[in-house]
Amino acid sequence: MRFPLHITTDMVKHQIRQGLKGNTRYPFVLMLEPLYTCNLACLGCSVERHTGRIEDRLTLEECLKAADDSGAPVVSLCGGEPTIYPELKELVEGIIARKRHIYLCTNGLMLDRTVYGQITPHNRLTINIHLDGLKRTHDQVCDREGVFDKALEMIKEGKRLGYRITTNTPSSKRPTWTRLRRCAACCKSIGWTGCFSRRAISMFRSNPISSWFARRFTTSSKGCSSCQRDID
Numbered sequence: 001m002r003f004p005l006h007i008t009t010d011m012v013k014h015q016i017r018q019g020l021k022g023n024t025r026y027p028f029v030l031m032l033e034p035l036y037t038c039n040l041a042c043l044g045c046s047v048e049r050h051t052g053r054i055e056d057r058l059t060l061e062e063c064l065k066a067a068d069d070s071g072a073p074v075v076s077l078c079g080g081e082p083t084i085y086p087e088l089k090e091l092v093e094g095i096i097a098r099k100r101h102i103y104l105c106t107n108g109l110m111l112d113r114t115v116y117g118q119i120t121p122h123n124r125l126t127i128n129i130h131l132d133g134l135k136r137t138h139d140q141v142c143d144r145e146g147v148f149d150k151a152l153e154m155i156k157e158g159k160r161l162g163y164r165i166t167t168n169t170p171s172s173k174r175p176t177w178t179r180l181r182r183c184a185a186c187c188k189s190i191g192w193t194g195c196f197s198r199r200a201i202s203m204f205r206s207n208p209i210s211s212w213f214a215r216r217f218t219t220s221s222k223g224c225s226s227c228q229r230d231i232d
Contacts, residue, residue: 004123004164006123007073007074007101010073010099010101011028011073011074013073014026014028014071014072014073015028026071027070027071027072028072028073028074029072029074029075029076030066030067030070030072030074030075030076031076031078032063032066032067032075032076032077032078033058033078033079033080034057034058034063034077034079034080034082034085034087034088034091035052035054035056035057035058035079035080035081035082035084035085036048036049036050036051036052036056036079036080037050037052037053037054037057037079037080037081037084038050038052038079038080038081038084038107039081039084039107039109039110040081040107040109040142040143040144040147041143042141042142042143043140043141043142043143044141049079049080050080052080054084054086057085057086059087060087060090060091060094063087063091063094064091064094064095064098067094067095067098067100068098072100073100073101074100074101074102074103075095075100075101075102075103076102076103076105077091077092077102077103077104077105078105079105081106081107081109081110082104082105082106083104083106083109083110083111083113083114083115084110084114088114088115088118088119089114089118089119092104092119092125093119096122096124096125099124100124101124101125101126102124102125102126103126103128103166104125104126104127104128105128105130105168106127106128106129106130107129107130107142107147107151108129108130108150108151108154108155109147109150109151109154111127111154111157111158112154112157115127115163116154116157116158116161116163117161121161121162121163121164123164125163125164126164126165126166127158127163127164127165127166128166128167128168129151129154129155129165129166129167129168130151130167130168130169131148131151131167131168131169131183131187132169132170133169133183134148134182134183134186135148135149138151152186152187152190155167155187155190156190159190167183167184167187169183169184
């Protein structure tokens with residue numbers, strides 16, 4: 001998926017400014033994790049990523065300072081589940097006021113409670129909803145039924161309200177392109193803006209569950225078996 005013109009333009013300007021300053025190493029994207037609390041315990045995620053206490057979150061001031069210190073034109077809000085962050089509205093507004101672009105990476109379950117109707121749509125705000133595949137695959141990986149249907153509902157509602165919505169789908173080591181195409185077609189049919197596809201990797205080899213997930217969903221030459229069932 002191509003970036004929108006206004007984001008691409010700001011990225012080029014950032015690169016030119018850094019070049020004029022003589023900088024050869026500088027960030028384009030800040031991955032900001034305000035908290036490690038999550039409302040899901042997905043099979044491929046490390047325990048640390050969904051068992052954090054809400055009390056241990058970064059303060060609003062710490063988050064905004066990180067954005068200032070990095071100078072990156074794009075801030076990826078992730079975690080944990082960022083829509084649980086109590087100061088999310090103030091954080092988003094603060095980053096936009098600094099003329100940065102935001103990708104709010106979310107499972108979508110809390111959008112109708114903490115984003116829609118709370119945070120005003122803006123061309124610098126992109127809501128990036130994670131989808132592991134179609135219904136059976138996504139619900140299985142998230143270890144909860146109904147998550148896929150909720151995500152689609154939030155995509156449709158977000159578009160209706162004027163938000164820019166994209167999806168993020170991890171692929172196997174040798175991607176099942178039919179699976180990716182059908183997942184994209186499903187989202188496109190309900191009005192989403194675009195799709196990111198990235199390779200699924202194991203970052204937490206010490207976690208037996210994550211290691212099992214990585215072996216099953218990443219190394220198979222045929223891709224994820226449950227994804228195959230989704231498209232058969």
